[in-house]
Amino acid sequence: MLPPPIDDDSGFSRDFDEATRYQLTLTEDDFMRWLLHCDAVDFEPGNSSDARRQSFPENISRTNDLAYTFSLKSQNSVPRLAVIEIQLTPEFRMPGRMLVYCGLVSANAKPSSNRGDEFWPVPVIINLTKNGEANRDWRMPNGFGILIQPYEWNIADLVADDILAGFDRGEIPWPVLAWLPLMQNGGNARIVQEWRQRVIAMPSAKQRGELISLVMIFAGPLRRQRIWEPAVEGINVIESEQVQTWKRQGEAKGRVEGRVEGELKATRNNIVMVLQKRFGTIPESDRLSIEAITNLDRCSQLLIEAAVCPSIEAFTESLNAP
Numbered sequence: 087m088l089p090p091p092i093d094d095d096s097g098f099s100r101d102f103d104e105a106t107r108y109q110l111t112l113t114e115d116d117f118m119r120w121l122l123h124c125d126a127v128d129f130e131p132g133n134s135s136d137a138r139r140q141s142f143p144e145n146i147s148r149t150n151d152l153a154y155t156f157s158l159k160s161q162n163s164v165p166r167l168a169v170i171e172i173q174l175t176p177e178f179r180m181p182g183r184m185l186v187y188c189g190l191v192s193a194n195a196k197p198s199s200n201r202g203d204e205f206w207p208v209p210v211i212i213n214l215t216k217n218g219e220a221n222r223d224w225r226m227p228n229g230f231g232i233l234i235q236p237y238e239w240n241i242a243d244l245v246a247d248d249i250l251a252g253f254d255r256g257e258i259p260w261p262v263l264a265w266l267p268l269m270q271n272g273g274n275a276r277i278v279q280e281w282r283q284r285v286i287a288m289p290s291a292k293q294r295g296e297l298i299s300l301v302m303i304f305a306g307p308l309r310r311q312r313i314w315e316p317a318v319e320g321i322n323v324i325e326s327e328q329v330q331t332w333k334r335q336g337e338a339k340g341r342v343e344g345r346v347e348g349e350l351k352a353t354r355n356n357i358v359m360v361l362q363k364r365f366g367t368i369p370e371s372d373r374l375s376i377e378a379i380t381n382l383d384r385c386s387q388l389l390i391e392a393a394v395c396p397s398i399e400a401f402t403e404s405l406n407a408p
Contacts, residue, residue: 102214105303107152109261112296116259118154122168122237130157132165154189155205167196167205174307181234184209184220192231209236214268215307216242236349239253246271250280260293264300267310275313282317295323346382353385360392361401366397375405 115131132155149289150168158161164370169188171180172256188207192394197203211220217240225231243273252258281301288294300316305314327332354376378386388405395401 102174102303102307103172105300106212108169109264109300110152112261112293112332113259118168118364119157120257120262121170121212121239122156122208124156124158128158128160129158130163132156153195153239155195155197155344165191165203165205166208167195168208168210170210170212172212172214173218174214175216176213176220179220180211180218181220181236184211184236185232185234195328195356208260209234210235211238213238213242214265214304216240242270243266244269246274246277246281249278250284253284260297261300264297264304267301267305267308267314268366273308273310273313278317280313282321285317286321290326291322294321297322298323338352350382350385353382353389354379357385357389357392360389361398362394365398371401372398372402 089124115129118131120124136224151172154168154170156168158167169184169191171184173180177183180315188209192205194205195205197205200277206348211218218238220234220236220238222232227231244265246266249258249266253260253263263281263284266277271277276408285294285297286299295355298321301314302311302318305311358368358378359371361372376388379388388401391404392401395404400401
């Protein structure tokens with residue numbers, strides 16, 4: 087049920103970004119109202135869009151995650167646009183980036199074709215792990231300048247018990263329960279079992295499937311999968327199309343990674359075998375360094391070097407070269 091794992095840091099983060107974007111759309115209006123701390127009577131929902139189509143300036147490959155339109159009756163129903171950025175860990179440059187994101191999305195999304203009509207941007211930052219502080223006061227002493235005060239959610243600050251209680255009162259939408267593994271007490275066996283009881287009680291098998299898939303994804307960053315795995319076993323679910331896509335991608339990724347790991351192991355073994363054949367014993371430090379190589383191209387280059395180097399010292403020098 088999990089999306090394909092990616093080894094590099096940026097890819098690892100993208101998996102959780104994708105899961106959170108999907109999570110936010112499951113009960114879109116209720117989730118956004120909760121996220122924006124809006125009163126149900128005052129809140130006028132709009133719609134969301136994948137804001138990743140908006141390009142970051144100067145051809146930098148960076149985009150924001152989601153945009154959602156809404157308005158508030160108490161403020162004359164002025165059209166607003168929530169610009170949502172999801173981070174696995176807080177990024178210190180995010181306040182400046184959020185300023186650009188708000189400008190880009192606001193400039194490219196209009197509530198109507200009327201001249202001068204515009205959205206009022208509302209920046210929202212979700213930190214899945216660790217605590218961020220994205221407020222920035224860049225104003226001059228006379229008050230002129232820029233003040234950035236986004237809605238910032240530090241999921242690590244939330245208490246799992248409080249979220250479950252809020253869900254029971256009907257104040258918190260069910261997709262929020264997928265974040266429990268990231269919260270305080272999120273690794274507690276009691277919390278896990280209480281979460282399971284609520285999932286079993288959900289009337290929709292599809293909702294149960296969505297929640298189970300997402301909770302296992304979000305159990306990953308804090309390495310709590312083993313704690314949560316027993317809670318998802320034996321629950322009747324229907325997998326959504328998105329979950330099935332993640333599953334297929336994960337299986338394909340696993341096959342590719344298996345082939346690459348097999349080639350790496352064989353190439354590392356061949357390097358050691360060639361060196362032993364040519365020079366007899368090799369330094370233990372060299373053997374350990376060879377075993378630590380995870381780049382197949384690098385490994386292949388060293389295999390050639392092992393075959394042509396004039397001495398074991400020359401190979402060691404190549405092995406330790408940056």
